[in-house]
Amino acid sequence: MQTVPLRPVPGPRGLPWLGNLPAFGKDPLVFMARLRDEYGDAVTWSLGPRRSLFLSHPQHIAEFLASREHAYDLLDVGWAFQQITGESVIRSTGADWRRKRGLVQPAVRPRQVRRYARTMVGSALATADRWREGEQVDVRREMTLLTQCVVLRTLFGNDLGDRAQALGEAMAVAEHVVGAELRGIGLFLPGWVRTPSRRRLLDAVATIDAEVHRLIGARRDGAGAEGADGRRWTEGRTEGRIEPRTDGAGEDGEGGRDDDLLTRLLEAADEEQRPLSAKEVRDEAVTLWAAGHETTSTALTWIWCLLSRSPEVRARLDDELDRVLGGRPPTVDDHEQLHWTRQIVKEALRIYPPAWVIAAVAREGAVLGGTVVPAGTAVWCSQWTAHRDPRWFPDPTAFRPERWDADAPDAIPDHAWFPFGGGSRACIGARFAQVEAVLLLATLAQRFHLEVTPEEAPHQIGILIQPAVPLVGTVRVRPRS
Template structure:
């Protein structure tokens, strides 16, 4: 549902410290609470400062839509620090201009619907294998188990195999890197030059070294394979190495490394985080979980789900969508105004960092009645309260929408359906707060008790 765009009328936010600190400490202590306060106490367009950066925070979906649509033309990608670039390098998410267009054209075919279809069986197999290893009454760490499932999915689809004993070590390395980036995003580290080596940065470099060693080994193995062998493989790494731009040029090994690690980080951590929150929400909402089990039983009739079932698993999709609303793994999206940039008909001074937050917009009572409640029915086709365009944007928007959005949504739904066939994961009723790093993770471990379901016909 489109909304009428209001004029952009920025107001000054809360008093901060003198520059170069500004609101850095208030934001760093509680970024979600700080941004919610900006929205609730000051309005849809609020000026503030993150350290020395002049900033503008947006809350209205139409202004957010303008920002997302303009990120390749009137707004630049924000350099969010040294730590983040150690993981992604100069991948498509940080590239701009002609370099971005070239890389996007080479990477996008690897995650198109036809390719996602080819990987669906792997998603189901990995989820089924994990669930089959759980025992009735066993206590499992939900986040750890969801991470192992998605790790196996991304390693098999990206690299063509499970990597065996390396799987857990690589997963631990990626988690260390993600924590380091999140810590830097919230503190003074965001403004430190790259040569400063804090303990967090040293841990990050060690983790990235583990990741790079394995990725470079796999790239070299592909490049040294007999002629024609790589083209026969169907994994994402081989497709990146085989891709050619309009000039017939391939990505360099360094560029392939950057894109592969970015796909890995995005495909593993974001989906496992979304699934972890989904298990938490379903355990607290028995009616929603019962409806999920009924849909899975009816649609699948005991067989494993396939990609052809995705469109019929309507309630399953709505559960995923509502979970992404309440706990969007990516919670903040920035861009930097170029000369001449406008929003809502108002000029935005060049160099201003413009921010929007999935967390605050997704929980805005104007767009989502009873916003703190888990209500997958709000996504029913005939729901009385239509959700405005760009009030839900867990994957960003505009030309720079996350390339893996389709992959992630299909993966989450098929894994959820596979698990719901086999068991229930019961969690204590206690509230769980999000821990803000690069992604929104549960602050405390979620230890669930495995309860079996009738498994007749499941194979």
Template sequence: MPAFGKDPPAFLVRLRDEFGDTVTWSLGPRRSLFLSPPQHIAELLAAREQTFDILEIGWAFRQITGRSVIAGRGTEWRRKRALVQPSVRLRQVRVHAATMVDCARLATERWQPHAQIDVRGEMALITQQVVLRTLFGNDLGEQTRALGDAMAVAEKAVADELRGISLFLPGWARTPSRRRLLGAVATIDAEVHRLIRARQAAEAGQDGRDDLLSRLLAARDAEGRPLSAKEVRDEAVTLWAAGHETTSTALTWAWYLLARAPQVRGRLDDELARVLDGRLPTIDDYERLTWTRQIVQETLRLYPHAWLIPAVAREGAALGGRAIRAGTTVWCSQWSAHRDPRWFRPGGVPPRALGRRRAGRHPGPCVVPVRGGRRGCLGARFAQVEAALVLATPAQRCHLDIQAGPMAPRVGLLLQPATPLRARVRRRE
């Protein structure tokens, strides 16, 4: 457990390299099995909800997400997924694409030539504005900073718990970190419930809003039942947490990787000039920005949103033809699979296109940036479009000169840069 807590990705890579593709081990009281082959990861993703259950990762995570679709099981999960999924379908992504670009434009216009910026902070500001405007219909004014600070406290508490002994503490144990988390969640809940009440009152007057919150409130299941206020809160906060921090982290790593690969950045400049010709990108440009999308995909391969997939075996579970004892926690790591030299050439710089897997090797899903299978990420399309458009908007106007050497990630719920990433803004001619 101490080795896992110190550096989980490195620990899992060592399990693979020293003991093989299928390794039994113990994490505290948990009987565990670590799997590396891509075909086993694909099999596990396909079998969830049938012979594997999602592992609830800690008390802190549940305080944020509640009983949202991400944590639901069985009939409850199927009902909530059917209610939430229409809110993030492609048509809704198209509706909100202009908001993504506008938030990136406003941020870029604030950057002064030759000024230094905190890359992660700026990307977080953009994606927070995107999620607040698309989820709640506005930027919440004075509450924006307070809510952003509260979410940062909550996410840190989840990351700390994942790496420490508190992962195994009972819910009634109140550590200082847990007390801070409860205060942050109270701030989030108060504002979200206020917005829900205000939106319910507005809907009675038929104000015609088309944000995600309005769609959650309007959703009805097969029996005509709406989501309760608590269920709407859980889904809204989960969409907020997942849609904000994951995309801003991916964009931060993308800028870091581009700074280390001038030839890749040069080809990005050429594509933006050819496709956009000086104008802002739109959703209709998304498919034409092929190099931009490959940069996003390669960033997600190297620094995936979900770097670890845990699941708990039920009776009758099996992977690769091998029976898995019920109650065993099965772990798969995108970090490990995506950096396995058997599936990808070691070294190099992005974008190593998805087709450049090692010839003759396993053709399965070597790139798993978000959760796949039946429980695949509902917001994956939204996040991919947002990342590409938000990257393209400042990239056509600025270079971010980053003087950073090799950087190991700081491991938490996400893989964040271990130190602040600062850049000097250089305007493109």
């Protein structure tokens, strides 16, 4: 493939000291779309004193994402974010990142995801059993509760019991404060400044930490040899490590401790047989939880909204669910057969990518499109802008899952669609999230339609792109064919 040369042009003039920060802070999506539409594929601008470069061409985006491991540092995203993630894989670089990624990745590899699939469908069936004809539900809240249930059960098995709700609420508070800080002056405030919202964040994180450390301690000490599900789980222990069971117990992924993510993290050891410390297990578990539930629930919320106003897409979905599932709940093996369902998820992730930006700071020697990027430059690319680029997605705001037909005439270039990022730092949970979104959607859509109002919801930006208003879904039971 021919290299597209990188020819950066200056973007809009900024203010002294602040640069383009006010315009970016007011609405980053509008600001970044303007950079592409008015200036081109590679635009220089400044965020406060930081020299920045915004990329819009898929080839430059691919090259940037692929070279981050060696040629870029993480952009500082402030004190608040780190209170949730600690020093986990998402905030590490270099050898430390490679070690942690190597330890966490096996916990979410496809074979494991197969096991979590039954928890996913089981959780969706419990939601379906609650919904009643004509009932009005808050779509975002329902999807958040559902993905929270999936992530907590896949992380901790059934051990949380009735503490799950308090923990979910603590995480919601923490995420809210972090979202607000990422958009405002909080990004630049040092950690010792304690605003009221920062105190709320610290309280919420303390609640989460106490519970997660309790669970880690209980597993390491072998306390409570019987899980809440009554299964024994310590039989295979040697020298304080939990050994995988060989008798097949827990294979169903239905909340058994043997196969939950926490067990996987406690079992993990690097090449020198060093396990993760308790603090490292906490950081990875809480990061998987935070990174893994609201992203997927946001995607599902937008999917219901898009489906509600697209009767033809919805009718094809009904046909597929009836044909492939014939009235039974889906299993992980159906995932590959549910082509249209997968295309719906893919197209929704295009129009409303939950994560909207990736940025990193160039080190000495960073090169893009044959041009040296000066060290210290923050390089940015945005899923929102790229996914709505009319060069690759004609009529970009139209919801058309058929764009992703295997024989579609329009060739979509690599990295024109990258909701999960790319390169070696791409989302560790991409497979988990895609299987989860398809199985939750298939389970619920098989039994219900949701008539969502308002039909056209405005969006707002925090950590993720969310609907700015509550979406009310009127439940309609689908007659079984």
